[in-house]
Amino acid sequence: MLEVRSVAVTLDGNEVLRDVTLSVSNGESVAVLGPSGSGKSTLLRAIAGLVPIESGSIMWDGREVTNVPTHLREFGLMFQGYALFPHLDVAGNVGFGLRMMNLPPSEIEGRVTEALDLVGLAGFRSRTIADLSGGERQRVALARTLAPEPRLLMLDEPLGALDRALRERLMVETREILDERGVTALIVTHDREEAEALSDRLALMRAGTIVQSGTLADLIAHPADAWVSEFLG
Numbered sequence: 395m396l397e398v399r400s401v402a403v404t405l406d407g408n409e410v411l412r413d414v415t416l417s418v419s420n421g422e423s424v425a426v427l428g429p430s431g432s433g434k435s436t437l438l439r440a441i442a443g444l445v446p447i448e449s450g451s452i453m454w455d456g457r458e459v460t461n462v463p464t465h466l467r468e469f470g471l472m473f474q475g476y477a478l479f480p481h482l483d484v485a486g487n488v489g490f491g492l493r494m495m496n497l498p499p500s501e502i503e504g505r506v507t508e509a510l511d512l513v514g515l516a517g518f519r520s521r522t523i524a525d526l527s528g529g530e531r532q533r534v535a536l537a538r539t540l541a542p543e544p545r546l547l548m549l550d551e552p553l554g555a556l557d558r559a560l561r562e563r564l565m566v567e568t569r570e571i572l573d574e575r576g577v578t579a580l581i582v583t584h585d586r587e588e589a590e591a592l593s594d595r596l597a598l599m600r601a602g603t604i605v606q607s608g609t610l611a612d613l614i615a616h617p618a619d620a621w622v623s624e625f626l627g
């Protein structure tokens with residue numbers, strides 16, 4: 395279980411996160427929903443250990459991970475815009491984290507195959523990234539993040555770059571993959587539909603802090619303030 399307690403992050407003198415408190419239970423999927431610039435990407439980067447926190451703590455299963463280096467946290471982050479490696483083919487991208495873990499080649503091979511099967515790209519191993527459609531890139535990025543079997547999966551605007559029809563299809567597919575794997579997931583997005591489709595519970599973020607969390611029905615029925623009802627309305 396992930397617990398973020400009163401986390402603050404300041405970047406270049408700019409207080410980007412303040413008093414962020416949030417938890418994700420094992421097997422649960424939580425979406426952080428908030429407008430652009432509210433600090434969502436920074437929150438994921440802080441949890442991953444890619445930006446330092448100024449105060450507060452990040453815990454996994456009751457143990458502090460605040461000072462654990464990124465690669466030892468066993469958290470997977472799919473970046474906004476995916477950040478695929480253009481010089482590697484599909485299998486090279488999906489196997490990247492596995493090579494970083496120094497797994498034997500035969501195991502990497504097996505796990506790449508499994509991850510590509512999971513996202514419906516079994517025949518795509520040797521394709522170059524430049525030749526993929528937007529939806530295929532999204533699925534390669536998801537396979538790359540899932541392949542090391544992270545104990546926490548974090549997705550930053552996972553469908554944000556796609557057109558409407560494709561987004562709707564991939565919302566359903568991505569949710570099925572999360573459910574099939576029973577993954578613990580933290581998803582951030584500015585899109586309410588995407589947040590709702592991919593999560594069990596929402597946490598609303600505004601100006602660097604979480605203002606309210608609950609199911610969409612809870613939030614609509616009992617908004618904490620006028621901003622919440624307007625943002626969801």
Ligand code: ADP
Nearest residue numbers: 405406408410429430431432433434435436437
């Ligand atoms: P979101 O993902 O919700 O759009 P971000 O986490 O990317 O928000 O950014 C939140 C705020 O932090 C923005 O105002 C952004 O300009 C600021 N910010 C992000 N990175 C830095 C940085 N390296 N230095 C200073 N300010 C930053």
Ligand code: MG
Nearest residue numbers: 434435436474
């Ligand atoms: Mg962002």
